[in-house]
Amino acid sequence: MCRWVAWLGKPVFMEDLISRPEHSLIHQSRDAHCCKTAINADGVGVAWYGARPEPGIYKDTRPAWSDPNLLQIARQIAAPVFLAHVRASTGSATSYNNCHPFAVGRWSFMHNGMVGGFGKLRRRAEMGIDEDIYAHRYGATDSEAVFLTALGLGLDASPLDAMAHAVRQLEGMAAEIGATPGMRFTSCWSDGHTLYAARYASDAFAPSMYYQRSAEGTLIVSEPLDSDGGSWTEVPPNTAVIATQADFSVVPFMSDVATPNVVAQGEMPRTLSVTGA
Amino acid sequence: MCRWVAWLGKPVFMEDLISRPEHSLIHQSRDAHCCKTAINADGVGVAWYGARPEPGIYKDTRPAWSDPNLLQIARQIAAPVFLAHVRASTGSATSYNNCHPFAVGRWSFMHNGMVGGFGKLRRRAEMGIDEDIYAHRYGATDSEAVFLTALGLGLDASPLDAMAHAVRQLEGMAAEIGATPGMRFTSCWSDGHTLYAARYASDAFAPSMYYQRSAEGTLIVSEPLDSDGGSWTEVPPNTAVIATQADFSVVPFMSDVATPNVVAQGEMPRTLSVTGA
Amino acid sequence: MCRWVAWLGKPVFMEDLISRPEHSLIHQSRDAHCCKTAINADGVGVAWYGARPEPGIYKDTRPAWSDPNLLQIARQIAAPVFLAHVRASTGSATSYNNCHPFAVGRWSFMHNGMVGGFGKLRRRAEMGIDEDIYAHRYGATDSEAVFLTALGLGLDASPLDAMAHAVRQLEGMAAEIGATPGMRFTSCWSDGHTLYAARYASDAFAPSMYYQRSAEGTLIVSEPLDSDGGSWTEVPPNTAVIATQADFSVVPFMSDVATPNVVAQGEMPRTLSVTGA
C-alpha cells in the first residue's frame, strides 16, 4: 500500500501538500493512518505540469523524509496540477523505475493497491500491453502494467473507460489463477488538464480515497492531510472523481465494465519453440 | 560495450584483478582500449562463489572508481571463481537490475555486446523466456534476456548448447526486423564449478576476448589487464573456452546451431483482445 | 536512536543475526521495540573481520529491508567478529559517510545515542580530534567525532579508557552549552580480536544494551533479537562488556573518568584573523 496526493487548481507550491501540513505526504511516509503499512519508504515521486505539455517527473528510491532534492523541488515549484506519491512495495524491488508516478507523453499515473498474484501473472500481464506502448515498460510493477494497458486500450480517447477496462483485464487474470485478494485500485491520473481519480476493489476492501474542494481548487488524497475530518469527503468504492479548472464531478467507476474475454492461459506459448538445431 | 574479467583457479582476492593491475577492470571503466566506448561507468557488479552453492552478488550503479563498497568487497573476499563487470549501456537505463552479472540459482552470467534492434523486439524477446524462469526477469536489458532464454532452453543440462541456442534465437529475432548489426556476444557464465566464455557476432566484429593460464588458474577477460601482450591469448570468433579446476579446453561455438523456427511475428497477438465490455 | 548487533565467537554468517531471527536487525529497522524511533531507515552498515587485519566495510543509505547488496553480503560472509548497524538520524544527513560502523585501520566503531547540542558544538568537537586522525573525518555525525576523538586519545593502547575520555570530552562540551540531554552512548567497538561495548548516559536514560553468551560466542545487541527475554542479560548503565575468543568480563565504565579541562570556549578563535589586506 502507498500514499498519494493530487492537486488541480490555482498554482500551489508542492511543499504545501508534500511537507508542510500536519499529516503531510512526507509525514505519512513514516506514519500512515489509513493503511496497513504505516511505513511508505520504498520510493517517492512527483509529476507536475508546468511549462511543457508533458509532466516533469522527479523520482527517487530514498525515503521521502531524507531526500533533499525532493524538498528543494517541492519548495521551488508551484504548479496548477501535480501528483505526488510515496511507495510501500507489495513485492517488486525498490528502484527508480518502480516508483510512481509513471508518465507516457502527456499522461501521468499513480496507484495505491495491487493486482493479486501479480508475481505469477506478470508475463501474461505484460503480453496484454500494446506493442506500441511496450517501450515504456521500464519497471516490474503491477501499477505500471495497469497504466500501460490502459494506454493501449485508448486512454487518450476515453480516460475513464480505458482505465476501467485495464483494471478489468488485470482483475480477470488474477481471477483466473484464483488470487485473493484480486484487484485493489485507488489511483489518480492526469493529462495536465483534467485530474481523474478512482476507487475500486474486487472485494470489500477498496483502499481509501478522499477529496477536499475550495475556491483554490481540488485536492484528492489517499488519506486526509490533517485531523480535521469534517473538511474531507470520502469517495465511495466503485466511484471516480473528475476535476478540471472549471468542473468537478463524481461518477460511477467499473460498474458497467464486463470481464474481458482474455486469451485463455492454455493458448499462450510457454516459450518460443526452437527447432532445427 | 562493457568490460569484464573472470577467474577460476586458486582463491584470489578480487581486488587483484579488479583494482590492482596496471589496466585493472576499474582502470578500464575510465579508459578502455579495445572497445569503442572508452567510458564504462553505467554500473558495476561482481559474482563470486564462496560459502554457498549460489554466487554472492554485489551490484551498484555508481562508476566503479567511486564505489567504496566495491573496493572493500574486492579487498576482503578471495574466491576460487568469480565474474566482474563494468557496464556501458547500449540503451537501457542505469539501474541495479540492469547491472551484470545476472544470477539465477547457482548460475551467473555477464555479457559484452548487444542484440541488434532490441528496443523494438524486447516484448518478443521476453515472450521467448520460459514462463517458469520469467520471475527472474528483473531488468530491461538484452543481456539478461539472453541469459534467461538460455536457462529456459536447458542451461543446466547443456551449458554451451543452451547458450548457443539462446543466442541464435535472439539473433533470429534481430534478423527478422532487419537490425544491423545483429548479435554481438562476448560473454561468460558459470555454475561455480565450470567457467564458460564465448565470443561470437553475426558480422565480422565480435567483441574481443582473451585468456591467460598459469599454475594458479585461468583468467578470461574482454581486454588484457596489462600491456604485456605476449602473455595473453586471443580467443577467435565463434569459439568458446571451458575451464574447470582440472581442465581447460577451447571449442567451437555456434557453428552447428541452426536458426530456430521462431513463431513468426505476425502470429503474435499485438495485445490481448478485450471484448464484451 | 539506532539499532545494532555485534558478534565475537565461532564464524557465523552475518545473515544469522541480520536477517534471520524473529526480531532481526532488519526487522528492527522497521519496528524497533526498545527505543523511541521505531523506524531506523537512515542507513545501514556492517564491519566484518575476515581475511585482512582491517575490517571489511559495507554501508549504504537505503533502508536495510530494501538493500539487495546487504542481503547478499550477509548471506555469503561468515566471520568470527562483526558489527552491524541500522541508523535513525538525530540530525545529520542520510549519507554514506554518516553511516555506521566507522573504521580506521583495524578499528571499527558503532554508536546508538547522541551528543547533546551537537549541531552547535560540531566545530569545537572537530577541533578536539587529533590532527593526525583528522583525515578520517569523512562525515558530520557526533558518533564519528566520538570515535575519532578516542583514537587520538590512545584507543590503541587503552581501548576502554580512551573511549571513556572521549565520551567525557564531548559530554563536557555539551554541558558547557547547557545541552539537555547531554551524552547518550551505547556503543560497540573492536580491533578484530576483542569486542568492547559500553552503556552510559549523562542522565538516567542510557540506551538499552543486552548480551547473550553461548558455547559459540558472545552476542551483544541494543535490543534482543527474539522475545525469549530469559536468555538475554541486560547490561546496566555505566558498564562495559569485554569479549575475546577466550574471555568475557563486565566492568565499570566512566565511573573514574573526570571531566576534562577542555580549552574554554571563549579562548577559541571564532575565525582566523585576516589582516594586511
Add this chain to the structure above:
Amino acid sequence: MCRWVAWLGKPVFMEDLISRPEHSLIHQSRDAHCCKTAINADGVGVAWYGARPEPGIYKDTRPAWSDPNLLQIARQIAAPVFLAHVRASTGSATSYNNCHPFAVGRWSFMHNGMVGGFGKLRRRAEMGIDEDIYAHRYGATDSEAVFLTALGLGLDASPLDAMAHAVRQLEGMAAEIGATPGMRFTSCWSDGHTLYAARYASDAFAPSMYYQRSAEGTLIVSEPLDSDGGSWTEVPPNTAVIATQADFSVVPFMSDVATPNVVAQGEMPRTLSVTGA
C-alpha cells in the same frame, strides 16, 4: 577539475545549456576538451533562482548522462539565473554533500580548481570558517571551504572582495605547507541578482573561463559549448566578470589582496588537552 555553465538574462530552460548544445555540459561530462580530466562523472548539480529568494538546488552523485531527474528538471525549469556543474573529484568522495553548487541562504557557489595540499590542511581550513557559518559545512571539499570562508569574510557586503580574501586565506595555508600547485580557482557565485565569476591561480595555469553575451543575457562557462570559437571571449587570469540584468563588467581579481596573517600553524592546538582524568 570540473566543468560548469552559468546563465543570467531572460529566463531560459536549463536544458538549453545543460543537454542541448553540441558540446553541452552533459557532453562535457563524458568528453571535456579544455581540462586534463576528460571525464567529469563524480556528481552533478544545478542551482536555479525561481520563485523564492534562495536558489533551488538539485544535486546527485550519478554521472550527468545517466541521471533522469536532471534531464527532467533541466527540461521543465526556465530561470533567469542558474548555475550548473559536473564534478571530477580531486580527492574527496563522491557524495551529495560534495557536489556543487553549494548554497547558503540566497547565495550559491560552484568551483573548478583546487586548494593545493587540501588533504593535509583541511582541519586548519575548517577552523578558518566562521563559527556562525560552520553549520553549513556539510561535506569535505576544498571548494565548499572556500565558499564558507568567503561567507564569513563578508560575502553579503563585498561579494568580490570577500571571495578574493577567502582565496588568499586558503592559498596562504597551501603555501605554508609548500603545496604545489597552490590555489587554482575558476568559480562562479550568485545571490540571484548578480552573477560573479572569477579566474585565478597561484601559478600560470588558471583553469579556463569564457563568456558569451547576447541580447538574451550573459553566459559564462569553463569551456565553450560549441566549436564556434569566435563567439566566445576568454577571460584572462586574475580577472572577474560581473553580470546583472542591466550591466556587465570585467574587473581585476586578487591583484590587490595581500596574503593574510593567518594564525601560525604552530599556535594551533593539535588536540584539546584532557587533564584531571
